Amino acid sequence: MEFSEYFPVWDNMTPQQQQAVSASLVSRSAEKGTVLHNGGTDCTGLLLVKSGQLRAFILSREGREVTLYRLFDRDMCLLSASCILRSIQFDVTISAEKDTQLWIIPSDIYKQIMEQSASVANYTNEIMASRFSEVMWLMEQIMWNSMDKRVAAFLLEEASIEGTDRLPITHESIANHLGTHREVVTRMLRYLQNEGMVRLARGTVSLTDRAKLEKLRSESNY
Secondary structure (H helix, E strand, C coil): CCCHHHHHCCHHHHHHHHHHHHCCCEEEEEECCCCEEEEECCCCCCEEECCCCEEEEEEEECEEEEEEEEECCCCCCCCCHHEEEEEECCCCEECCCCCCCEEECCCCCCCCHHHCCHHHHHHHHHHHHHHHHHHHHHHHHHHHHHHHHHHHHHHHHHHHHHHCCCCCCCCCHHHHHHHCHHHHHHHHHHHHHCCCCCCEEEEEEECCHHHHHHHHHCCCCC
C-alpha cells in the first residue's frame, strides 16, 4: 500500500503539498531493537508505521526506562520530530519492538505543510491530544495503582497485542516497560503465580487465569 493510503488527511492536501511530501519521504526498515530516535537533540522526523511495532519511552537519571506508549500499523509518532514541537521539555527515545517498516517525513517539510493546511494541523493536534491522554493515563497508573495491579494490567495488554496467553518476555523487559526494578517485577510475578494467575518459565510468562488478572487490575486501591 502507498503512503497516501496510510495518511488520513492526504486527500485534503493540495497537489503541491502532496508532491512535497512524496519527494521528501523516506522509506525505512528497522530490525527489532533498533533505536530510531534518541532524545530531544535528535530531530529524526515524523514516523508513520507501515507494519510492525515501535515503543516510545523515557529514561530516568538512574537509567530506568518507562514506556510512554506503543505505535502500531498506521500510527504516527510526532515526538520524533521534537524540533518542531518546542513545548516538549523531555527526551523521548523511540525503538523498534518488532521488525518494522515505516516512512519518515522530514520535520521541516511537515512543519511547512502543517502551517499551510488546517486539515494537517488539526490531524496533528488530534494525535498530540491522544498521546497526551496516554501519558496522563500512565502517570495515573504510576501514582495511584499498586505494582501488582500494574503488572496485571501490563500482562493483559501484552496478551492482547500478541494474540496469545504465552508471552515470550523477560522480567527485565517488563521492568523496563513499567519503570521499576527487575527484582520488584520478579516478586510480583511470583505472587501472581502463587495465586494461580500466571505460570512462569525461563523467558516466558503464561496467563493461566485471565478472570483473576482482570479482577486484580480493576480493584480499587481504596
